[in-house]
Amino acid sequence: MKITSIIELKGIPENAIRIFVTRTRFVLEYSLLLNEEPTIQLACIKAFHKIFLHFISTEELLLTLPEGVADEDLTKEEKYKQWLNDKYSTVIDILIQFTSSDNKAVREHSLCTLMKFVQQEGQTPITKLRDRQVYFPAKLFEKILSALVSDTTDKQDLIGRFLEYADYDDIRYYVLKFLLSSLKSKQQATPSDVYLNNLFSLLEQISFPQIEQDTCTHFLSKCPEEGAAPKMTSTKEHKKMFSHVWLDFLRHKLPASLYKRVLVMLHEKVMPHLTSPLLLSDFLTQSYEIGGAISLLALNGLFILVHKYNLDYPDFYEKLYALFEPSVFHVKYRARFFFLADLFLTSSHLPAYLVAAFAKRLAHLSLTAPQFGLTVTVPFIYNLINRHPNCKVLLHRPNSTTEVAEDPYLPEEPDPAKCQALQSSLWELQTLQNHINPDVARMCQRIDHPLQKDEIPLQDLLETSYTELFEKETKKKVKHASVNFDLPRGLLNHKSDRFAMCWTLT
Structure with a gap:
């Protein structure tokens, strides 16, 4: 031209x-x-x-x-x-x-x-545009999202830059619409790990306002007139699409690292915004049965479904009991696990045999646990006994007249109802009273005294590591031990000094 x-x-x-x-x-x-x-x-x-x-x-x-x-x-x-x-x-x-x-x-x-x-x-x-027609540059926006959710190139750092736009209602609507279409196109194929990571990074940017309203009004584009775009302006429709996208995403086989990322944020950022959180019950129960770190991370979401949404999961505590194994002290999410386990065992309505099983299991693990693990397990056991007075027989049986030749507890029994923990005792804690770490020994000696009403707060102990233990020891003030009853007045002037009877210094 x-x-x-x-x-x-x-x-x-x-x-x-x-x-x-x-x-x-x-x-x-x-x-x-x-x-x-x-x-x-x-x-x-x-x-x-x-x-x-x-x-x-x-x-x-x-x-x-x-x-x-x-x-x-x-x-x-x-x-x-x-x-x-x-x-x-x-x-x-x-x-x-x-x-x-x-x-x-x-x-x-x-x-x-x-x-x-x-x-x-x-x-x-x-x-x-026609009268009352709502306009959003959907084709341009779809090109942008297609570039971000790439099959071959990791775009997670760039997707993080997208966060500043995620709060807009129209952006949320068209992102969900695109992701729903993209996931449906992958139903008959196996998407790459790069694609799944990119998609999750975009999906986790989706948020809803803390104070929700029935009608969306926060738009990047021009706000539509009342009744002009019922789906785009409906919070209920947004949540419906949000639920479909998450369910379609979780049907794919996720790589282990992504699986953990999903479980970490699922209970806090996803479940509150689903049309029905029980839609995640299959995914969470399957995750809980996998074992290892995956099971630990599935605990929180599953517990919310059981206690808040009345999910019927009778084997919940049996699965939790199985997670108490030596490797739990060395996993990345150790603090999170013990915090949740303590939360799950707070109820005073739990049967005594169940609480006794967890206390005994922890005591058994404590014999070989690292020092930083003992700073959690011993107070954990103490709190369990404190909450459930029927379990005090693990510390003292006043009416017992028979001597026990061997421990009746069955550590290999997976069912806490059959492990005979209530017939046993916490002899492990008495053994640990001779532990090399004086703090651990001191905590174990508390069982020799009447239990206090106040529980030991675990929050400050969950993140304890060897580094913290070493720092604590190095900061202690050293007390000089006395080697003599009487203060010496010179090299040979002590009244009971036999050496001075034979020698005179000139």
């Missing part, structure tokens, strides 16, 4: 139009030719941002063509706008490519520029 035709069309000074055309062509050509130079790319992105935000806001890109019209029948203004829209599409494609750049600044600037285009298009549409 000739520059003169644009000048005739708009009546704008020739110099201004020539600058725009020259600048646009320069940016487009050099962004493609010098795409390995980050400084050039950043300059191109800034030019894209400035030029096209101006043309969107001034409705220069607004183009309405009659159906079936040929190019030669277009007016000069329509040809100009058509050319401008073609350049805009080219710019978008280049920015989408830049989101996969090796340079972090280029990736982030590209994403931010694209999202600014989304925001500006939402406020000033580039297509003519």
Whole structure:
């Protein structure tokens, strides 16, 4: 297209139009030719941002063509706008490519520029709308999301930059709509781990306001009129889509690292916003039965379903009992596990045999536990006995007259009801009274005295490590031991000094 035709069309000074055309062509050509130079790319992105935000806001890109019209029948203004829209599409494609750049600044600037285009298009549409029609640049937004949820390139760091837009209701709606469509397209295939990690990183950005309302009003684009977009403005519809997306996502086989990330945030960020948290019961029960760290992390969500949503899971405490094994002291989520286990065993309505089984199991593990583990297990046992007076027989049986030749407790029995813990005793704690660590020995000696009413707070003990134990020992003040009853008055002047009877110092 000739520059003169644009000048005739708009009546704008020739110099201004020539600058725009020259600048646009320069940016487009050099962004493609010098795409390995980050400084050039950043300059191109800034030019894209400035030029096209101006043309969107001034409705220069607004183009309405009659159906079936040929190019030669277009007016000069329509040809100009058509050319401008073609350049805009080219710019978008280049920015989408830049989101996969090796340079972090280029990736982030590209994403931010694209999202600014989304925001500006939402406020000033580039297509003519009917009355009360709601406009959101869905096609552009879908291109951005397709680039973020890549099958081959890890985009998790770039998705983190997307967080500033996640609070908008229209962004949430179209992200969920895209993810739902993307997951359905993967139903017959096995998605890559990269895809699943990218999708989860985007999905975990989705949030709902703390004070929820029936109608959504916080939009990045122009807020629709009342009744114009019932699905997009309905919080209930958002939660329905949110639930479908999570269920479809959890049906896929997740890599171990991603599995753990999901379980860590599931109870706090996902369950409160589902249409029915019980939809997660199958996933959580299957996770709980896997064993190891996966089972530990599934505890929280499963406990919420059992106690808050009345999930019937009769083997819950039996599975919890099985998790108390030597490796629990060395897992990453040790503190979280003991905190939850203490929470689960708080109820005073638990049968005595069950509490005794957990106390005995912990005492048995304490014999071989590391020192930092004992700072948790011993107070844990003390609190269990304190909450359940019927278990005090584990410490003292006043009416017993028979001597026990061997411990009746069955450590290999998986069922806490059959392990005979209530017929045993906590002799392990008496053994640990001779532990090399004086703090551990002192804690174990508390069983020789009447139990206090106040429980030992575990929160400050859960994160104890060897480093903390060493620091505590090195900060202790050393007390000098006395080696003599009488203070000496000189080298040979002590009254009972036999050496002075034989020698005289001169």
